[in-house]
Amino acid sequence: MSDAFVLESAEAIGRSVLSRERSAGDVARTFLDRMDRTAEQLRTYLHRDREQTLAMASAVDARIARGERLTPLAGVPVALKDNLCTRCVPTTCGSKILEGYLPPYDAHVVERLREAGAVFTGKTNCDEFAMGSSTENSAYFPTKNPWDLERVPGGSSGGSAASVAAGEAPLALGSDTGGSVRQPAAFCGVFGLKPTYGAVSRYGLVAFASSLDQIGPIARTARDTALLYNVICGRDERDMTSRAEAAAVPLEDLERGVSGLRLGIPRDLIGEGVDPEILASLDRVAKALAKKGAEILDVSLPHARYSIATYYLIAPAEASSNLARYDGVRYGFRAKTDDLQAMYAVTRGRGFGREVRRRILLGTYALSAGYYDAYYLRAMKVRTLIRRDFEQALTRADAILLPTTPTPPFKIGEKVDDPLAMYLNDIFSVPASLAGVPALSFPAGMTKANLPIGLQLVGRPFEEATLLRVARTWESENADAARVPRLLSERRS
Amino acid sequence: MPIDAKVVHDVAALSRLQVDPSEEARLVKELASILSYVEQLQALDVSGIEPTSQVGSGSKPPLREDRVKPSDVRDEALAQAPDRDGDYFRVPRVV
Amino acid sequence: MSATGPATESTAGAGARQDRYETVVGLEVHAQLRTESKIFCGCSTKFGARPNTQVCPVCLGLPGVLPVLNERAVRFAVMTGLAVGAKVAERSVFARKNYFYPDLPKGYQISQYDRPLCTGGGIDIRSGGGWKRIGLVRIHLEEDAGKSLHPEGREGVTTTRVDLNRSGVPLIEIVSEPDIRSGTEAYDYLIRLKQILMYLDVCDGNMEEGSLRCDANVSVRLKGQAAFGTKAEIKNMNSFRNVERAIAFETDRQIRIVESGGRVAQETLLWNADKGIAETMRSKEEAHDYRYFPEPDLLTLDLDPAWVEAVRSELPELPHQIRDRLTRDFGIPEYDAEVLTETRSLATYYEEVARRSGNPKLASNWIMTEVNGIRNKEGQSIEEFPIRPDRLGDLIKMIATERISGKIGKQVFEMMLTRPEGPDELVKAHGLLPIDDEGSLRALAREVIAANPGPAAEVRAGKERTFAFLVGQAMKQSRGRAHPEKIQEALRKELGAG
Ligand SMILES: [Mg+2]
Numbered sequence A: 001m002s003d004a005f006v007l008e009s010a011e012a013i014g015r016s017v018l019s020r021e022r023s024a025g026d027v028a029r030t031f032l033d034r035m036d037r038t039a040e041q042l043r044t045y046l047h048r049d050r051e052q053t054l055a056m057a058s059a060v061d062a063r064i065a066r067g068e069r070l071t072p073l074a075g076v077p078v079a080l081k082d083n084l085c086t087r088c089v090p091t092t093c094g095s096k097i098l099e100g101y102l103p104p105y106d107a108h109v110v111e112r113l114r115e116a117g118a119v120f121t122g123k124t125n126c127d128e129f130a131m132g133s134s135t136e137n138s139a140y141f142p143t144k145n146p147w148d149l150e151r152v153p154g155g156s157s158g159g160s161a162a163s164v165a166a167g168e169a170p171l172a173l174g175s176d177t178g179g180s181v182r183q184p185a186a187f188c189g190v191f192g193l194k195p196t197y198g199a200v201s202r203y204g205l206v207a208f209a210s211s212l213d214q215i216g217p218i219a220r221t222a223r224d225t226a227l228l229y230n231v232i233c234g235r236d237e238r239d240m241t242s243r244a245e246a247a248a249v250p251l252e253d254l255e256r257g258v259s260g261l262r263l264g265i266p267r268d269l270i271g272e273g274v275d276p277e278i279l280a281s282l283d284r285v286a287k288a289l290a291k292k293g294a295e296i297l298d299v300s301l302p303h304a305r306y307s308i309a310t311y312y313l314i315a316p317a318e319a320s321s322n323l324a325r326y327d328g329v330r331y332g333f334r335a336k337t338d339d340l341q342a343m344y345a346v347t348r349g350r351g352f353g354r355e356v357r358r359r360i361l362l363g364t365y366a367l368s369a370g371y372y373d374a375y376y377l378r379a380m381k382v383r384t385l386i387r388r389d390f391e392q393a394l395t396r397a398d399a400i401l402l403p404t405t406p407t408p409p410f411k412i413g414e415k416v417d418d419p420l421a422m423y424l425n426d427i428f429s430v431p432a433s434l435a436g437v438p439a440l441s442f443p444a445g446m447t448k449a450n451l452p453i454g455l456q457l458v459g460r461p462f463e464e465a466t467l468l469r470v471a472r473t474w475e476s477e478n479a480d481a482a483r484v485p486r487l488l489s490e491r492r493s
Numbered sequence B: 001m002p003i004d005a006k007v008v009h010d011v012a013a014l015s016r017l018q019v020d021p022s023e024e025a026r027l028v029k030e031l032a033s034i035l036s037y038v039e040q041l042q043a044l045d046v047s048g049i050e051p052t053s054q055v056g057s058g059s060k061p062p063l064r065e066d067r068v069k070p071s072d073v074r075d076e077a078l079a080q081a082p083d084r085d086g087d088y089f090r091v092p093r094v095v
Numbered sequence C: 001m002s003a004t005g006p007a008t009e010s011t012a013g014a015g016a017r018q019d020r021y022e023t024v025v026g027l028e029v030h031a032q033l034r035t036e037s038k039i040f041c042g043c044s045t046k047f048g049a050r051p052n053t054q055v056c057p058v059c060l061g062l063p064g065v066l067p068v069l070n071e072r073a074v075r076f077a078v079m080t081g082l083a084v085g086a087k088v089a090e091r092s093v094f095a096r097k098n099y100f101y102p103d104l105p106k107g108y109q110i111s112q113y114d115r116p117l118c119t120g121g122g123i124d125i126r127s128g129g130g131w132k133r134i135g136l137v138r139i140h141l142e143e144d145a146g147k148s149l150h151p152e153g154r155e156g157v158t159t160t161r162v163d164l165n166r167s168g169v170p171l172i173e174i175v176s177e178p179d180i181r182s183g184t185e186a187y188d189y190l191i192r193l194k195q196i197l198m199y200l201d202v203c204d205g206n207m208e209e210g211s212l213r214c215d216a217n218v219s220v221r222l223k224g225q226a227a228f229g230t231k232a233e234i235k236n237m238n239s240f241r242n243v244e245r246a247i248a249f250e251t252d253r254q255i256r257i258v259e260s261g262g263r264v265a266q267e268t269l270l271w272n273a274d275k276g277i278a279e280t281m282r283s284k285e286e287a288h289d290y291r292y293f294p295e296p297d298l299l300t301l302d303l304d305p306a307w308v309e310a311v312r313s314e315l316p317e318l319p320h321q322i323r324d325r326l327t328r329d330f331g332i333p334e335y336d337a338e339v340l341t342e343t344r345s346l347a348t349y350y351e352e353v354a355r356r357s358g359n360p361k362l363a364s365n366w367i368m369t370e371v372n373g374i375r376n377k378e379g380q381s382i383e384e385f386p387i388r389p390d391r392l393g394d395l396i397k398m399i400a401t402e403r404i405s406g407k408i409g410k411q412v413f414e415m416m417l418t419r420p421e422g423p424d425e426l427v428k429a430h431g432l433l434p435i436d437d438e439g440s441l442r443a444l445a446r447e448v449i450a451a452n453p454g455p456a457a458e459v460r461a462g463k464e465r466t467f468a469f470l471v472g473q474a475m476k477q478s479r480g481r482a483h484p485e486k487i488q489e490a491l492r493k494e495l496g497a498g
């Protein structure tokens, strides 16, 4: 079968499987073949198992044959970030310390997807323990941006975003702690949603910074993003921070337009250092939405500029504790030593990569006696101020519109030796993470150099539907065939 | 707060992370740069502000009922151990 | 210089100098809550299972798992707080205590830190002739760690084994104010704390199985001095008596250091019960920096005051309340009431016996001496004791109403230990009914006089001291059944008549 349909929407693929127009097995084979051709160039996956994928697909076909009622995701290939636990399937978080680790259980979202009849394509590459913005911190290899193989796909869910952009899978899950779904989505020209904190159970998501981590869908259309979100959202009794308020988004709500919606632009945050093409795109989108009946207004997020400083205290502090379990005692890598303390230090020193070690040290420092008040406690108080900014802005506006990143995708290697410069790339995505509010990155055109531009919508808790609706309105008139990466269109012809 | 090799050494010990002497200088530099960046928070007046350690919205879920729910993962989980002594995990002797 | 003084437990030589000092002790008690499942997962808390069988992804600390708080653990902790008069916080916060240890799977223990569940309250202990209140700083909820098995003294063994069955078992930590002034007071405090926990039925109190553990902070100071001395923390005491001994040992050791011009070091000591000494485990320089911070995976614990009041209203009667009631309603001495309220079931047992017998004081005497005597010898709980309160109450009633003598009562009691019948049946079946009718008594008197002509003659001749001998013979002859006063009367009459 030709792979002409690999760039079809998940919605269309699922519909065709449910109507038995195509079998899940055929769909899976097509995507697997596609991956075989793109794998070398993009390096999106840490783990793929053709047989496992085909077995899942034929199980779905069997369920359909039995007349089981499946969801719209039946037979739809989904890529999973490698920090989502999959029973008996390697889960490394891009780290050497978990090389060969086989979780004995499935993450909540993985369970949900299995029930829904989705078919897993594999485990996608990511920055080690989701710490990074370029996927260069993977202990295994960097992933390439499908739009420009010399550039990063963003991170940490770079493998997931690149895989969806390249048509290796119509859908993927990533995780977002300070922008790790949205930033790679922006860099790869796809949709990436960070749901409200608590909307999706974190059970089985390997923790980076627990008060910030959320699992989010990555897709090529707004409707597909909603479809995937609908399967994973909602209360799970294994995660006390998951909430019953998280509800599925009816797809028809996405088609209701933006008339009467108030969209706020935080001009005070979008200051210097933002790429002019991204600013131009922001204005273009705002104008287009205004034309559709949205009211565009200015909102203020006065403390958002402290977000990076706040985030780089809170996230490493939580991480330093979350990563203490990698001690070589029960699973994962263990250095061979005769002494327990040496075992800890060498196991962790060798098992963790540079960025992870840096953040563990930073977080340990921020929490240690004598520094707690000045660093961690103060950061938590600033977090309160940032959260209030959003509460206030979102009483005036129904959603906030801003760039996802200050720049288009940067070159591989460009920032690896300057961690602070790398961190500053997250200035627009981190605020919503700190506030726990939902945020969606959507593709908003290309730069002159044919690199994707992503814009971001931030909304009130559990109002993911509003964000998807605004993005859908823009998408419906600006869907762009040029969104197919050149590399792939060339290969197709 | 000046950060130097001693601080890095102490924090690494607390974190149970072996730091190669050859990385020490670079780590000091990187951590110093990040810490000097986060110094900007000191300029904010946060008196009277409650800290936010969690950002959950919505209704609080109920607590778990006290009921035994045996797990079936034991053997799979133990199979992951780098070293075992029968049913036990085994580590170098705790001094 | 190590502050671990002379390697003996003797207090010789301290003597008079010791009297100038006082010990200041604060205790930290960890009590395992009697829940079915662990505090953050559904694994069983049962003791004694095969290693690493009561484990799941959560309590193994696998990547990606999250804790979910057990409602009953919270309820039990609140009950304890209310029982000791503590204030139950409307909002408390879980925190992570970070340190590395092979039996601590996550590399942190979920505990509570700056916002514990309960604060204040106290426990009354005996001191001198009266009572003394030991204040409580706090009671908080936390999870237990697993168990590390270190091969003891075996040459060439270089590994430690880890069993995580206990990882995640719910604990409360009860921290006292430094109000305790001796090992004896510490002992009494622990006994009473354990008693409260057992009355509440929130802890099984089993020290061997680790469901109750105690650390002591000990310092000394000159009497009258307000400031505290430097404290040492003693761990690893596996019985209340060992706590008492360890505190006495440590007091003596610290006084010696101070007396010889030295300074007590702030350190952690391990009690070695075999040697009777406390040995240095780690010094202040090696002290942990636990880097506590709020546990982001758990929500703040918010308790509805109405729920707390409902828990309060369901609290069982506590030892001191029953003690007061028993002295008031039954008029027994406070000492008796305290012995009888040792456990809730003993108190219940007593109450039933007291009511049934109609003589609460006699019931108290019987339980304290006869019943407890047997139980101590046999190591029985009151539940295991073979004579149920109805039968004992009937027996005591027979004694109280003088249907049988105390002496016969004891014979019947002995029989009842191994037989199911009631005292009445046993008395009848064994012919133990008292002889108190005139005719039988006179016949018995005649028999005794006939068998002892010499002593009878002596009494008749006025030697009163021999009369007691004849009474004794009559009692012996009747196997104690003769009515003690009436047989004297009968003997007099028969002697006079003879
Ligand atoms: Mg404790």
Ligand SMILES: [Zn+2]
Residues within 6 Å of the ligand: C038, C041, C042, C043, C054, C055, C056, C057, C058, C059, C060, C168
């Ligand atoms: Zn468990």
